[in-house]
Structures are given as C-alpha cells and as structure tokens.
Amino acid sequence: MDLLFYTFAFLTLACAALVVVSKDAVNAAMFLIVSLVGVAGLFVLLDAALLAFVLLLVYAGAVVTLFLFIVMLLDTTPGSIKPFKLATIVAALVGGAILALGCVSLYQRAVLPAPAVAATAPTLKAYAQQLFTTYLLPVQVVGFLLLIAMLGVIVLSKKFEVKEEAS
Amino acid sequence: MNAVIQLWESLHPLLQMVIKGLCVIGVLFPIGGACSLIERKVSAAMQGRPGPNRAMPIWFAWVPVLGPFLQRVGVFHLMADGLKMFLKEDPLPGHVNKVYFMLAPVLAMIPALTTITVVPFGAYLDAAGHLVPLGLANVDVGILAVFAVGSLSVYSLIIAGWSSNSKYPFLGGVRASAQLISYELSMTLSVLPVFLWVNAPGGEGTLSLFSVVQAQSGSWLSWDGAWFIFYMPVSAVIFLVALFAETNRLPFDMAEGEADLVGGFHTEYGAMKWGLFFVAEYANMMIGSGVFILLFLGGWNPLPWVPLADVATWLHLTDQPIWLGLLSIVIFVGKVAGFIFLFMVVRWTVPRFRYDQIMKLGWQKLLPLAIGNLLFYAIVIAWLQPKI
Numbered sequence: 001m002d003l004l005f006y007t008f009a010f011l012t013l014a015c016a017a018l019v020v021v022s023k024d025a026v027n028a029a030m031f032l033i034v035s036l037v038g039v040a041g042l043f044v045l046l047d048a049a050l051l052a053f054v055l056l057l058v059y060a061g062a063v064v065t066l067f068l069f070i071v072m073l074l075d076t077t078p079g080s081i082k083p084f085k086l087a088t089i090v091a092a093l094v095g096g097a098i099l100a101l102g103c104v105s106l107y108q109r110a111v112l113p114a115p116a117v118a119a120t121a122p123t124l125k126a127y128a129q130q131l132f133t134t135y136l137l138p139v140q141v142v143g144f145l146l147l148i149a150m151l152g153v154i155v156l157s158k159k160f161e162v163k164e165e166a167s
Numbered sequence: 168m169n170a171v172i173q174l175w176e177s178l179h180p181l182l183q184m185v186i187k188g189l190c191v192i193g194v195l196f197p198i199g200g201a202c203s204l205i206e207r208k209v210s211a212a213m214q215g216r217p218g219p220n221r222a223m224p225i226w227f228a229w230v231p232v233l234g235p236f237l238q239r240v241g242v243f244h245l246m247a248d249g250l251k252m253f254l255k256e257d258p259l260p261g262h263v264n265k266v267y268f269m270l271a272p273v274l275a276m277i278p279a280l281t282t283i284t285v286v287p288f289g290a291y292l293d294a295a296g297h298l299v300p301l302g303l304a305n306v307d308v309g310i311l312a313v314f315a316v317g318s319l320s321v322y323s324l325i326i327a328g329w330s331s332n333s334k335y336p337f338l339g340g341v342r343a344s345a346q347l348i349s350y351e352l353s354m355t356l357s358v359l360p361v362f363l364w365v366n367a368p369g370g371e372g373t374l375s376l377f378s379v380v381q382a383q384s385g386s387w388l389s390w391d392g393a394w395f396i397f398y399m400p401v402s403a404v405i406f407l408v409a410l411f412a413e414t415n416r417l418p419f420d421m422a423e424g425e426a427d428l429v430g431g432f433h434t435e436y437g438a439m440k441w442g443l444f445f446v447a448e449y450a451n452m453m454i455g456s457g458v459f460i461l462l463f464l465g466g467w468n469p470l471p472w473v474p475l476a477d478v479a480t481w482l483h484l485t486d487q488p489i490w491l492g493l494l495s496i497v498i499f500v501g502k503v504a505g506f507i508f509l510f511m512v513v514r515w516t517v518p519r520f521r522y523d524q525i526m527k528l529g530w531q532k533l534l535p536l537a538i539g540n541l542l543f544y545a546i547v548i549a550w551l552q553p554k555i
Contacts, residue, residue: 026267026329033319033322049306049307049308049312050307050308050311050374053308053311053312053314053315053316054311054315056315056316056318056319057311057314057315057318060315060318060319061314061315061318061319061321061351062318062348062351065318065321065322065325065344065348066348068322068325069325069341069344069345072325072329072337072341073341123307123371123372124307124366124371124372124373124374125371125372128372
C-alpha cells in the first residue's frame with residue numbers, strides 16, 4: 001500500500017513539475033494528463049473510486065483534450081516563447097515569496113485536525129447527499145460561474161457587425 | 168471439475184489476476200484481428216462477391232474436408248495479412264515527431280484493453296445460490312469507469328494526427344477528436360435513465376454494470392424481466408448512434424475519410440503500428456457492444472423474462488459453476504457477435520455523412536433528444552416506481 005502511495009505521489013509531483021518546466025506546450029499537456037492519472041490513483045487508494053473516475057472523465061478526458069486541441073491549432077513552436085520581462089520576474093518573485101511565507105506559517109502555527117476515525121462510507125448516495133444538501137450553494141455558484149464564462153466566450157468570439165443605417 | 172476449482176483456489180491471488188487478465192487479452196486481441204477477415208467476408212456477401220477464398224499453403228490441400236473449408240472461409244488470407252504486418256518494414260517518416268508518432272498506437276490500445284477490466288461478461292451461481300459476475304474486476308462505478316477510460320482514447324487520434332506533421336492526418340485527427348467529444352455527451356446522458364431505474368429510492372446507489380443486468384433478470388412476466396430496450400427505446404437508439412460515432416465506424420468515419428483525407432489520422436502509418444489502430448478499433452467495438460448488451464439487452468440472460476438462474480435450474484447446472492459460467496459467456500459473446508455483424512452491415516449499407524451533418528446530428532438532434540429523454544424518464548420513474 002505504501003509503495004503504491006509513494007509511486008503515485010512521485011508520479012503526480014514529478015509530472016506536475018514537468019508541466020511547469022517543459023517548454024513545448026504539447027509536452028506540458030501530456031505531462032498534465034499523467035499527473036492527473038497519478039491523482040486518480042491516489043483517490044483510488046483512499047477508497048474514493050468514484051472521485052477518481054470523475055476526475056479522469058472530466059479533466060483527463062475533456063479539459064486537457066481541449067488544451068491539447070488549442071495548443072495544436074495555435075502551433076506554438078518551442079522557440080516562439082518570449083523571454084521574461086522585468087515585470088514578470090518581479091511578479092513571479094513576489095508570488096513565490098508569498099507562497100513560501102504561507103507554507104512556513106502553516107508549518108509553524110497551524111494545528112492539523114485529528115483524522116476523522118469513522119468517515120461516512122464513500123457510497124454514491126453519500127456523495128449525492130452531500131452535494132445536494134451541505135454543498136448545494138457552492139455547486140450552484142460554480143455552475144453559475146461556468147455559465148458566465150461560457151457566455152463571455154460567446155460574446156468575445158462572435159463578431160458583431162454594426163448595422164448601417166438605411167438611408 | 169472440483170479438482171480444477173481446488174487447483175485454481177490454491178494459486179496466489181496475484182497469479183490468478185495475471186492469468187485472468189492474460190486470458191481476456193489473449194481472446195480479445197486475436198478476435199480483434201479476425202474481425203478484419205469477417206468484415207471482408209460480410210462486405211463481399213453484401214456485394215455479391217465470394218470474398219477472400221484463394222490463399223492456402225500447398226501441403227494443406229491434402230487435408231480432406233478441413234482444407235478446402237478453411238480456404239473457402241479465407242483463414243489463410245488473415246494469417247498472411249497478420250504475418251505481413253509483423254514482418255514488413257516499419258516505416259518511420261523523416262518529418263514526424265518521433266516520440267509521439269510511436270506513442271499514438273500504444274495510446275490507442277491502452278483504453279481499449281483497460282475498459283475490459285470493468286465489463287462483466289458472464290455469471291455463475293455460488294454455493295449459496297447467489298449470482299456472481301465473471302469479470303476481471305467488479306467495481307461499483309462500472310459504467311463511469313468505462314466512460315472515463317474510454318474518453319482517453321481521443322488522445323491517440325489527436326496525437327497521431329498532430330505528430331504526423333502533415334496536412335491530411337492533422338485534419339483527420341482534429342475532425343475525429345471534435346466528433347468524439349461531441350458524441351460523448353449524448354452517450355453519457357442516454358444511459359442515465361437506466362441507472363435512475365436501477366437505483367430505487369432509499370438504496371445505497373450503484374453504477375455497477377452487474378446490478379443493471381440483475382435488474383433485467385426477473386422471471387416470467389414480472390416488471391424486472393423485460394430488458395431495458397423495451398422500457399427505454401429512445402435511450403437505446405441514442406446510445407447506439409453515439410456508439411457508432413465513438414468507435415469511428417461508418418457512417419461516422421470522419422477520422423479516416425478516405426475520399427477527402429487520403430487515410431485520415433493514420434495516413435503516415437504502416438505495418439504493425441497501423442495494425443494496432445485497427446485492433447484497437449475492433450476491440451472498442453466489442454467492448455462498446457458489450458456495454459450496450461449489458462445495459463439494454465439483458466447481458467447474459469438468454470431471452471427476455473428467461474433469466475440465467477432459471478435456465479440453470481432447467482439444465483440442472485445450479486451446482487456446476489464452471490459449466491454455467493461457460494454457458495453465460497457463450498450467450499454473452501453470441502450477443503456481442505450479433506452486434507459486430509450489425510456494425511458491419513451498417514458500414515456497408517449507409518454512406519458516410521458530411522462533417523457538418525455529423526456535427527448537426529450530434530449537437531442539434533441527439534443532445535436535445537437525450538436531455539428530453541432524461542427529463543421524461545426522471546418524471547415517469549419518480550411517479551411510477553413507488554407504485555410497483
């Protein structure tokens with residue numbers, strides 16, 4: 001069990017790092033898939049097979065496919081990435097510093113809650129009950145957010161022609 | 168027979184798993200290859216030709232009845248084809264992206280061979296008289312696992328088209344992946360009514376394919392005895408059409424489109440790399456038809472209202488798990504074979520759609536139909552199920 005956990009954890013982290021590092025966008029998308037498969041494996045080890053397969057279906061099956069689709073259509077050759085500007089470097093440094101600060105303060109101060117001994121069995125019914133009662137509002141908000149994003153894409157991508165006045 | 172069972176149970180569980188997996192792959196892979204021969208024979212029969220019937224090793228002509236029969240069926244054409252694919256030069260064009268070019272056929276095989284693990288293909292009665300599914304893994308999320316892993320098969324098409332680094336394969340890959348993504352939606356929506364029916368209110372909830380077959384195994388003239396194709400014909404039709412699109416079979420043959428795209432995504436491929444795409448296509452067809460049979464056609468139950476358990480009682484097989492298991496596998500595989508035949512007949516009957524027709528059918532016809540169907544059955548099941 002431990003061996004499987006370490007294998008999947010290593011796979012996830014290593015591929016996640018490679019997603020950030022690799023210069024070719026297609027490579028990055030492929031590493032993202034492998035990383036997601038690793039996360040799905042971790043879910044299976046936690047007895048959450050449903051979550052694992054939903055993750056595969058939605059992210060590896062659909063979202064990354066669209067990433068890959070767009071990357072290939074735009075044809076980003078590895079050499080075409082522009083070198084960093086000063087502003088980007090400063091922003092990256094500040095962001096990294098804040099993240100590091102957060103990690104340090106979490107490590108030093110936070111008290112992790114004791115692991116729940118008797119968690120509810122991960123049945124389909126348990127998931128559904130949680131989604132439709134406790135987490136109903138977040139689900140609705142996320143759905144609404146996605147709807148707005150979709151509308152935005154339609155508005156941005158459609159070319160609206162200005163009608164000329166009939167004289 | 169008991170000695171066989173004892174020997175089997177004395178093996179290490181890991182070894183049992185490996186043997187079972189190898190058995191399934193060992194059956195699926197050659198049948199995938201043999202389907203190409205059946206395809207040629209079916210097309211020949213539909214066009215009034217004899218089909219492949221010549222090739223034969225010279226010494227085989229001396230075998231009295233079997234030799235001419237095998238020659239007539241064209242088995243040696245299949246063997247020569249397979250041998251050619253393994254032995255001929257494996258071209259690797261200079262302009263391709265080599266890593267992804269070689270990865271794509273492998274990626275085509277992985278989802279095909281992975282989904283089979285969660286598809287039960289038979290059942291037997293254990294000592295207590297309960298039906299136990301035969302399959303590599305009886306997971307509780309069966310149908311979700313099939314869809315999730317099946318949705319990964321789109322990568323092999325995209326990557327094959329892109330890495331070939333030339334015009335027509337790229338167009339074929341882009342078309343095919345857009346088609347797969349569009350029809351996946353209708354397919355997923357079309358099976359939801361089945362699971363609404365299977366999961367009665369108050370239950371724990373399950374997505375396993377075994378429980379779907381159990382819900383179709385009632386005895387004579389009971390509600391459970393009829394197969395779901397009688398209750399939900401619209402769902403079955405949507406699933407079937409989406410299945411044709413997902414497996415890239417004609418009339419949804421956009422991935423290849425020989426008339427306008429040379430050979431589509433596999434234009435640059437040759438030898439066994441090309442062959443792997445085709446074995447994967449046939450394997451996907453078999454698994455897809457298997458899932459259809461489990462969902463709508465009663466799985467291993469021989470006839471509507473005639474469940475496997477009753478047949479076992481008539482034939483006195485209740486305490487013979489091996490024979491009953493074999494019988495159920497024969498019934499299931501027989502139904503799958505019928506389905507493969509349907510796939511082939513449709514291929515040689517209906518001409519290929521245009522690309523805009525495919526998109527229109529998927530998004531403007533099937534998807535609204537699937538959503539309406541789901542709403543209708545949600546209301547009907549909520550109203551009807553407490554009364555039965």
